[in-house]
Amino acid sequence: MEKEAIIRFERVTKIYDGQVVLDDISFDIERGKFYTLLGPSGCGKTTILRLIAGFTEPTEGTIYFHGKPVNHIPANKRQVNTVFQDYALFPHLNVFENVAFGLRIKKKKQAEIREKVMEALRFVNLEGYENRSVQEMSGGQRQRVAIARAIVNEPEVLLLDEPLSALDLKLRTEMQYELRELQRRLGITFIFVTHDQEEALAMSDQIFVLNKGKIQQSGTPKEIYDEPVNRFVADFIGESNILRGVMLKDYLVEFAGKRFMCVDKGFRPNEPVDVVIRPEDLQITTRAQGKLQVRVDSQLFRGVHYELCCYDEDGNEWLVHSTKKAEVGEEIGLYFDPEAIHVMRISEEDGEKIDEN
Amino acid sequence: MKTSIRNVYLLPYVVWIGIFVVAPILLIVYYSFFDIEGKWTLSNYKMFFTPIYLKMAASSVWYALLVTFFSLLIAYPAAYALTKTKHKQLWLLFLILPTWVNLLLKVYAFLGIFGTYGLANAILAAVGIGPKQILFTDFSFVFVSVYIFIPFMLLPIFNALEELNPSLVDAARDLGASAWTTFRRVVFPLTLDGVKAGCQAVFIPSLSLFMITRLIAGNRVITLGTAIEEHFLVTQNWGMGSTIAVFLIIAMAAVVAVTGNRKRG
């Protein structure tokens, strides 16, 4: 896994007005990958972006670009560009001049500016819009102008601060495809900030899940979804049934008053754990055949599946995604494979320690 | 680097504040302790608390209150009606256009209108009341002042009304409130900031307008402003003038405190 890191955070802490926003964070960003910083608002994801862009300096720790510390290098001297949440297009300039802004600052020749701007606009499918006022553009178009304005400077890293949050659902899905495609074509590193887990899962090569200024987990979307390391990640990514249990020994876990076979091992005997079962891994069956017996409390039709909310005798809530319909009030059984059980160590708000090896 | 650039903006501005905001106030206070011969004294303050000056201050406040009250009475409905018109921005422009006509010219116009043979008396005669002495009365002072100040009262109220979310009015009506109740319980409280701003913009200057009193009211009305002007420019008793000014500043601070220093600044 040890490739050359473009950006490295080494034990970075950021404190704003006495409040710890980032708490001793370390990670590497490699060339040409699509990264996502995922977390609820206030988790510190935007602060990481601002640190990389150079809008703010770390309180402690060091940020490296290509192995050189850049803590005190201002934003205008860094080889990264940002696509802002509100796009931050200059309202007094038209589309062309917005995109040309960075090149003009660098005092490039007029012909070169023209060529590059047109190319960037072509890249984001905005040919022919160069003389428009940015005020006349729709949200999706502004978004593209903002992207063109950033990539025209040929940054090594493109930072995207929740750029899709202002768009409606349909457009957002469309832009997810486009951004992913854009990243492949440009071959540069994207660092994407979002609080939307679906967006993160759909687009990223690598996700950092953040909470309370700490990285909870980093990994591929599949790793994060299938193997959440703690309750927070399991809860934040997708929908989950999470309950307390006890790991009796390797491959045997007890929860909801019963013992189940599982595939996890390596815990202390009788170690208390959190158990996760994804709703889509639960199948409806008869009471007799089910591993759990529950009563259907409510049911919603979600299009691709029914979403059932059930309770077992102990009062634990079970969320089930099933293509089969049930009746409200019906007593049913739930079946699941041993692989569907995911056992996690209990870690009270403790983030995962990321070791770099 | 950043801070040095910021200081470039800050420095001239702070110098301006120092010379033209802080120093003048301090000088006024300083001068209020000197008598006409330049001797240090408290007599100016003693003088202010004699019945002559107290009465003058009280009447000045009373007239200012009257002016503020009538301005509000006229301007609020006008602002309200204005928000209901089609081209309200254009109408607003027309309503505040007269403020750009030199104040003195408008005051001067009333010399003619209120004159013995002027328009006002012609109208009074026409309706059968007969000519009256209007000029050089307290009525003419209040009338002209209100006339001058209406736009200053109208503008903040209009802005407050414009900012009011119209669905709040709908909501109140929907919940069964009558038009009057809606106004009293919803519209007025929510535009109170505008009203306060307007009152502030009217009350303070009307304590101190001296040209209207000089031109229109003769010496029937003497405001704090007239007294200050008199002491500074006629009798050359800067000490006494400063003392009155100190009280005017205190009154001003009190009004600002009550009406709230316009937020959002």
Next chain:
Amino acid sequence: MRSNHKWGKVYLAVVFVILYMPIVYLIYYSFNSGGTMHDFEGVTLDWYKEVLHDTRLWIIVLNTITIALLSSAISTILGVMGALAIYYVKSWRMKQILLMLNNVLIVSPDVIIGASFLILFTMIGIQLGFTSVLLSHIAFSVPIVVLMVLPKLQEMSSTLIDAARDLGANQWDVLTKVVLPYITPGIFAGFFMALTYSLDDFAVTFFVTGNGFSTLSVEIYSRARQGISLSINALSALLFLLTIALVIGYYFISQKSAVSGMGGRRR
């Protein structure tokens, strides 16, 4: 409801008539050959001729315009700096203090400003006349410009500055290429307001003008104190035309910059 609206319009019309009545009255009698502001005897342009041939008056007009243009230009520069200073000050407290001090001259009655400036200039030893009037006008215009510019700055999304820096702009580029263009409407508005305040000011000028120097307001006052003279009426008609021209001009400038630049004015 409908009749309410109708009464509203009637009321508005009455207010409107009252507001304009004195101005119309003045202008109407400026054509009166009778020489008084009652009993219209006949149409004459004599008063206008008198105004046009009044050299003293024209010198004063020239003074007034010079003072107005100079003071509003200088106070616009100072005011923009002040607005930027307030905008950039980090501490909330400091910001409030600066704003409060800024607003002192706006809420202060003219008499206080005039009197205190009179003391100030006497203390420093500045001769009363052109300089003292100019300085006073600059002084009371600065906070107005600040108040016109500051909302524009605050309305500007802070990411705009971040974006410019992100694209390689240094502090000077940020100021000249992003901030100043963005707040241009505010600067225009500030300049225009300063201009009208200066042209309109009577009380402050009256205090600090001394003997040799006069502005239009002060001149009108001293003439009006001597009673009615229809040349003042003629003058007011001319000034009214000038005012309207200024307002229309300003209206178009602000419309133009609103369309080309800011577009989305807040409602």
